[in-house]
Amino acid sequence: MAGTPVRLQYSWFLIGGVIVILFGPQVARIFPELGVWAHLVAAAYAxxxxxxxxxxxxxxxxxxxxxxWPSTEIELNLWGGHTQFLTREATPGKSLAVSLAGPAANLLIAAVGWALIEALEPVGVLGMLASVTVLVNFLVGLFNLLPGHPLDGGRLVESAVWRATGSQDRGMLAAGWAGRAVVVALAATVLVLAATGSPRISLVLVVVATMVCFFLWQGAGDAVRTARARLTRQRHDDDGGGGAGGPQGPGER
Known part of the structure; x- marks a missing residue:
């Protein structure tokens, strides 16, 4: 698509099935006349x-x-997706622009969808799916703006430190630690809601939050380890212990 191959991983069908199982009964309660077709509407959610x-x-x-920067692949999987591309003459500003383009697209879709709903006032299943489209894009865009790796907002931290220090690796290290802070904040929020008996908490939310926190912690940890390894190698090279580094590898968003 747009000259870039798109690969749909089998793991996506797992989350698709979970969505159908979780939301099928809810759709059936809202529209009992649908019967078994309520699960088809839930599949449309996915x-x-x-x-x-x-x-x-x-x-x-x-x-x-x-x-x-030519894109080599777009992959859609259990955790959402990522785009791989080859960076050439990267700068903090360019890196940040590429990263923020994703959340911006989702927030734009949400805004346009909301405007259309206000203008056309769709009802029934169509109205519900339109509302779901707005909500999903708003949440995807907003969540990805959280300031920590591997989320797109982590590039804001990386770019700021990169510009201040002249080192992309130091920026990556800071973004990795910021990502860990985001995980702690998310986990603490869920724990507080659960401890206070908030009606907003549910077993589904706890399970989803646990999975998301695990994924984010893993991605943040990978960034910290990679940045530390690169900085250690750079210090070794600066001390005269090695040759020049190789070309910059593929980027990922």
Whole structure:
């Protein structure tokens, strides 16, 4: 798509099935006349989420292409998706622009969708799916703006430290630690809600939050370890212990 191959991992069907199982009964309660077809509407939820993630990744790919960074692949998987591309003459500003393009696309879709709902006032199943489209894109865009790696907002931290220190690796290290702080904040929020008996908490939310926190902690830890390894190698080279580094590898958003 847009000159970039899109790969749908089998793991996506797992989250798609979970969405159908969780939301099928809810749709049936709202529209009892649908019967078993309520699960088909729930499946449409999963497809809308897939398309929202695809729009997010395409925004990354198209912005990267505008800077002359060819995209090699868009992958959609259990955790959402990512875009791989080859960076050339990267700068903090360009890196930040590519990263923020994804959330911006989702927030734009949410805004346009909300305006259409206000103008057309769709009802029934169509109205519900329209509302789901707006909500999904708003949440995907907003969540990805959280300031920590591996979320897109982590590039804001990385770019700021990169610009201040002249070292992208130091920026990555800071973004990794910021990502860990985001995980702690998310986990603490869920724990507080659960401890206070908030009606907003549920077993489904706890399970989803646990999975998300695990994924984010893993991604943040990978960034910290990679940045530390690069900084250690750079110090070793500066001390005369090695040759020049190789070319910059593929980027990922």
């Amino acid at each position: 497809v809308l989420l897939l398309l929202s993630v695809l729009a997010h990744e395409l925004a990354h790919a198209l912005t990267a292409r505008a800077f002359g």
